[in-house]
Amino acid sequence: MAKSPLYVTQLAAVDTARAARVLSEVREAMLTGQRARLAPRPVIEESWGRVLRGGVDPERDVRSGLLDAEEVRRRRTLSPLRHVLPVLREGLVSVADATHHIMVVADAEGRVLWREGSPAVLRKADGLGFQLGADWRESVVGTNGVGTPAVVGRPVQVFASEHFVRSQTSWTCAGAPVHDPRDGRLLGVVDVSGPLETMHPATLAWVGSVAKLAEARLRERHLESLERLRAVGAPVLARIAGRALVVDRDGWTAGVTGMPYPRRVALPKSLSAGRCRLPTLGACSVEPLAGGWLLRPADEPPRAAVRIVLDLARPRHPSVTVADGAGTWTHELSRRHAELLFLLAEHRSGRSAAQLAEDLFGDPARTVTARAEMSRVRRYLGGFLEHRPYRFCDTARVELHLPDDPNDLLPHSTAPAIVRARTALVPPA
Structure with a gap:
């Protein structure tokens, strides 16, 4: 019987080289369809499954074209993460440099926008294609400390042969997503990476804590900007x-x-x-x-009917469009909101908070998280959604556009209900 994944974590803390050998055996067993003596960690096993289904070649070092310097500068200018670089540098760079790591900051599309830290490690990163402007989405370069945290929405450490592509297995990294504290939207990922021998179990908690500090600073900036706008708008509203x-x-x-x-x-x-x-x-x-x-x-009577189109046919850009005869409005959806609206479109009679929690997380007790996400959705669809249970209003005509390939239905979603829906859409052999 396979040992617990905790075994490798404990072993890596005292014998990095031996832990790497064990994980190499686990990876080879997975790729050849054999039974491993050690089970991979669930987060890694799920990631391996996604990239195998996506066609990533574990033996080929596939690197997407680098962005040119001008495009990197443009993305830096647009990225909200530019406002929290001082927080990230203070929390990560000095320690990373001393421990032979580098700090990497990527945008929500997995493009590397900033790199700082040990010059020697930066040179090694260049050899892996871990360069400014590189695309490190999980679907492009396999399981890694930038792309995988972006998919699962939480901090992840990827050690040695837990990387899917062989050329990355001499590397270790720990990444944490940074979300917009206002609406939960993914802004990017902060990652600390280095050669295999620099691995330490505490790195993940360290990176996750600094990512939370960055989110707190973004929340402070938002409140400060609203206070300034409130001062401008108050005399206008008074008239x-x-x-x-x-x-x-x-x-x-x-x-x-x-x-x-x-x-x-x-x-x-x-x-x-x-x-x-x-x-x-x-x-x-x-x-x-x-x-x-x-x-x-303007003062006008409410309209009786509305058409809502949930477009999931473009996997990277799910959207919802509202049309009521007097105009249309389209909103691009986050992965979580696309999941929720898909579930409501599939269950027109509605879903309770407990049912949504079961659908999204496999845990009906996580109702607080489900309600918080639905509260965010209702900020832009509030007039067309009911609650107790959550559902589209009776006057809404809902159209659901799905991709031709069932595997492209919210492909990065790990929600149990979405996984079941993909399976149900696959035609019988």
């Missing part, structure tokens, strides 16, 4: 007799008058001054403010 609200460029509310206070209003990417239609507010006039917008909803 308005009807309904109005002040929101920042991402739709977060700084102040309202004459209406309930929504935490966030979903805005189109190309909002401009004039008139537009928003799903939760209807027809609105839009006026620019310093750092945000003044929205003034």
